[in-house]
Amino acid sequence: MSTLKNDRYLRALLRQPVDVTPVWMMRQAGRYLPEYKITRAKAGNFMSLCRNTDLSSEVTLQPLRRYPLDAAILFSDILTIPDAMGLGLWFEYGEGPRFLHPIKSRRDVEKLPIPDPEQDLGYVMNTVRAIRGHLRGSVPLIGFSGSPWTLATYMVEGSSSKVFSKIKQLLYTEPETLHLLLDKLADSVVLYLNGQISAGAQSVMLFDTWGGVLTGADYREFSLYYMHKIVDGLLREHDSRRVPVTLFTKGGGQWLESIAATGCDALGLDWSTDIADARRRVGQKVALQGNMDPSVLYGSPKRIEREVMSILDGFGPGAGHIFNLGHGMHQNVPPAHAGHFVEAVHRLSKPYHY
Ligand code: 1CP
Secondary structure (H helix, E strand, O other): OOOOOOOHHHHHHOOOOOOOOOEOOOOOOOOOOHHHHHHHHHHOOHHHHHHOHHHHHHHHHHHHHHOOOOOEEOOOOOOHHHHHHHHOEEEOOOOOEEEOOOOOOHHHHHHOOOOOHHHHOHHHHHHHHHHHHHHOOOOOEEEEEEOHHHHHHHHHHOEOOOOOHHHHHHHHHOHHHHHHHHHHHHHHHHHHHHHHHHHOOOEEEEEEOOHHHOOHHHHHHHHHHHHHHHHHHOOOEEOOEEOOEEEEEOOOHHHHHHHHOOOOOEEEOOOOOOHHHHHHHHOOOOEEEEEEOHHHHHOOHHHHHHHHHHHHHHHOOOOOEEEEEOOOOOOOOOHHHHHHHHHHHHHHHHHHOO
């Protein structure tokens, strides 16, 4: 087993005692950091950044040089899988993702290949290996993927969406076609995450960013079912250590019991869920990650501290909490505010651990 200098994050995920509450920030590498913008400009565009081992590992490490974070997260994107399936992903600076060949028919779904992680997504596996080398056991590395449902929304809509009209139309007119797509995605995600784990990711997280736009019944059928399948297919131990799995459904606060029943180790919470209530409901079963509104980081250090305090107090004493934002960091947040946040979590959480 490789040694880790700081294993708070992994311990908290397994609800083991820690000295202070571990913290990392969703989208901790990104455009709020001036050094990220410089490296991205060097790469030319977002996908060239992801494909360049040196530059993608460099941006992974940038936030860790500034802040005493308890985990690093692979710098990549959830849309690498659809890209490897042949959909042709590109990003316009300042705009969201776009696909050249979105899914338009059952035939398109039938044609989709299941990408081989080392052959078709080798650039991601190389970045994982490179980051582990650079980290030298300082903090654990998180690998990730999108959930099948969330990936499918981009593949069918062809870009970001607010109303999800195309995929919902597919869901209500051709549910079998959507199931075929989700099933291929679930198989691809299992291979992709197991590839990341074999390459050195010490925990993995599934981002189900758009699960919350579904009805309860549709969520269970079209999102949760496939995340459960993925949890069942993942390597749960590597290098003699448990590899914890975190599931995050944005807007999924009402379904925590069913998400916890998948056998995952932790649930990510957005800020619309009360963390005290979440702990009462599922805290005996899973760890909880979250859940400060990222917009709080616009506030003063005092205001940030107040919010940190209220979340620590909501979770209460004891293990099983990983502090995080309830969603990704905004690009206009002053980097110093992120520093206040991380420092405040460590300082203020001490009394909650004994
Ligand atoms: O946290 C980190 O530091 C790791 C990097 C990371 C992660 C975990 C990036 C880099 N993307 C992601 C995941 C991701 N990508 C998600 C799930 C998490 C979430 O909900 O935020 C989603 C939905 C995407 C899709 C995506 N990629 C979007 C969102 C579009 C939408 O529909 O709202 C965007 C803007 C991207 C591009 C992207 N990915 C990552 C960064 C830093 C960026 C900005 C690209 C740039 O520099 O222009």
